[in-house]
Amino acid sequence: MRSFLSLVVLVLLGTTIQATPAPQVVPQKGGPSGGGGGGTDDPGAGSTGNGIPNVTDAQNAVCVPWYAVRDAIMGGLFQGRCTDIARAAIRLAFHDAGTFSLNLQENALPNGGPDGSIMTDPNEVMRSENNGLQQIVSLLNPIAAEFGVSPADTLQLAGILGVLACPGGPKINFWVGRPAPRNIAPMGLLPSPEGAVPDLIARFADMGLTVRDMIALIGAHTTGKQQFVNPAQANSTFDTTVDIWDTRFYTQTQAAAVEPGTLKLDSDVYFSTNASTAAEFSRFIGGQDLWTTDYAAAHEQMSILGLSTSQLTSCTEILPLSIDLSTVIDAPATGKNGGSGGGGGGGSGSGSNKPVTDPPVDPVKLEAAIQEFRSIWLVPGTVTT
Numbered sequence: 001m002r003s004f005l006s007l008v009v010l011v012l013l014g015t016t017i018q019a020t021p022a023p024q025v026v027p028q029k030g031g032p033s034g035g036g037g038g039g040t041d042d043p044g045a046g047s048t049g050n051g052i053p054n055v056t057d058a059q060n061a062v063c064v065p066w067y068a069v070r071d072a073i074m075g076g077l078f079q080g081r082c083t084d085i086a087r088a089a090i091r092l093a094f095h096d097a098g099t100f101s102l103n104l105q106e107n108a109l110p111n112g113g114p115d116g117s118i119m120t121d122p123n124e125v126m127r128s129e130n131n132g133l134q135q136i137v138s139l140l141n142p143i144a145a146e147f148g149v150s151p152a153d154t155l156q157l158a159g160i161l162g163v164l165a166c167p168g169g170p171k172i173n174f175w176v177g178r179p180a181p182r183n184i185a186p187m188g189l190l191p192s193p194e195g196a197v198p199d200l201i202a203r204f205a206d207m208g209l210t211v212r213d214m215i216a217l218i219g220a221h222t223t224g225k226q227q228f229v230n231p232a233q234a235n236s237t238f239d240t241t242v243d244i245w246d247t248r249f250y251t252q253t254q255a256a257a258v259e260p261g262t263l264k265l266d267s268d269v270y271f272s273t274n275a276s277t278a279a280e281f282s283r284f285i286g287g288q289d290l291w292t293t294d295y296a297a298a299h300e301q302m303s304i305l306g307l308s309t310s311q312l313t314s315c316t317e318i319l320p321l322s323i324d325l326s327t328v329i330d331a332p333a334t335g336k337n338g339g340s341g342g343g344g345g346g347g348s349g350s351g352s353n354k355p356v357t358d359p360p361v362d363p364v365k366l367e368a369a370i371q372e373f374r375s376i377w378l379v380p381g382t383v384t385t
Contacts, residue, residue: 050375051321063315065147066176069154070318071377072143074161080377081370082166082223082243088136090220092118093159093303095130096152099185100207100305112185113306114178116152119144121184129190132227152178156303160319163299165374166223167323167366168245170292173300174319175312197274200267208305213298215271215280219291222249226263236263241361245292246325248358250285286357288325323369330362 055067078086096119099112118124118137125137136158144154153176163169189203204214221238223245230236239248240259252259254272271277284291304312371378 051373052376053318053320059317060313060315062176062313063317065149066153066157066174066315066318069143069147069149069157070161072147073140073154073158074165074320074374075377076143077139077158078161078165078377079379080165080374082169082245084225085136085139086162086165087223087225088133089140089158089162090223092133092136092140093156093162093299094217094220095133095190096155096185097302097305098207099189101186101189102206102208104186105306110183110186111306112189114152114156114303115181116150116155116178117181117183117185119151119155120181124184127187150176150178150180152181159303160299163220163245164320164322166243166245167328167361167370168288168292168325169223169322170245170296171316171319171322172296172303173314173316175300175304175307175309176315177312178304178307197270197276201276207302209298209301211277212280212294213301215277216284216291216294216298217302218268218271219247219249219284219295221265221268222246226265229265230263233263236261238262238265238268241358244325244361244366246358246361247284247286247288247291250281250291251357254281254285292322321373323373325361328361328365328369330360330365 053067055064058064058067073089074080077089093114096112096116097114100114101111104111118130118133119141124130125134140154140158141151144151156178157174160172160174163172201211201214204210209217223242224238225235225242226238227234239246239252239262241248249268250272252262253264253268258264272281284294
């Protein structure tokens with residue numbers, strides 16, 4: 001039986017990339033310790049150049065090795081873009097963390113959580129609910145070994161960088177120092193997609209996550225592709241802008257129509273209509289800043305389930321700037337004279353003066369932003385995934 005997270009978070013985020021050759025690690029322009037921007041990654045705190053913090057400006061000695069790990073993942077694996085490997089990394093972060101249970105913790109029983117067991121135990125990653133994650137695990141394990149860092153921290157960094165690789169994806173606080181796993185993640189902690197919405201809410205609550213957290217997290221489907229739900233529609237997406245981290249997923253899931261080339265998960269539709277979740281779902285429609293803020297908070301919380309930050313070290317300093325979608329909008333933010341739908345589902349109707357829910361992105365401006373803010377990780381001549 002597929003897990004709920006397989007459908008709602010991981011299958012939708014995950015792609016089976018069995019035919020995709022393992023990417024080669026690409027030498028980075030910033031050198032083995034990486035970075036090319038200088039200064040911090042906060043534009044208000046003196047960040048310069050391409051907004052990629054440089055190891056020479058490291059603020060915490062604990063974080064120094066993580067600059068090189070960042071470059072090995074963002075450059076060597078993702079090549080600075082919202083690729084299928086980046087999507088798989090996001091999915092992997094959910095799968096490792098999503099097995100945590102407060103009930104098991106309170107009763108001192110074997111537990112799951114963001115401990116990296118999916119990378120260190122060869123049996124866990126082979127479970128059916130983890131189908132399609134074997135490749136990303138095989139790519140991340142050598143990186144953790146090469147730099148002598150924790151598999152659990154490496155896994156969670158990859159998930160955060162996967163979000164940032166997709167334009168519009170927010171910066172998420174990154175913590176290091178997770179302990180080694182005590183055991184393989186127990187079975188049955190990834191809820192069933194056949195479960196009722198109240199049961200799914202209860203399972204997320206057992207992880208320590210609220211309804212708002214849950215609805216924010218499923219928005220990661222905006223860059224997702226599906227392979228397993230409906231093999232006949234393999235590679236279909238969950239909204240019409242799969243390479244952009246935007247709120248079209250919410251807009252188009254709630255809409256009656258199904259956009260060409262997309263697929264709606266039953267669970268997502270139920271969340272958009274159920275009385276317990278519909279208000280939170282609707283809250284994110286057209287609310288890019290609201291959603292990315294809530295998503296970043298929920299993702300951070302997920303990445304440290306069962307842990308105390310007092311025992312961890314923040315290495316958020318290594319992260320690059322997020323690519324702000326508001327700077328790459330193509331059209332006026334109204335639907336007057338027809339209104340652009342922004343890739344479907346975002347328009348306001350012909351002749352309407354109603355603001356466009358999801359204004360379209362100018363591909364030329366978008367590529368220019370990627371070239372500016374992901375420069376050291378890009379492969380020359382590569383534009384699309």
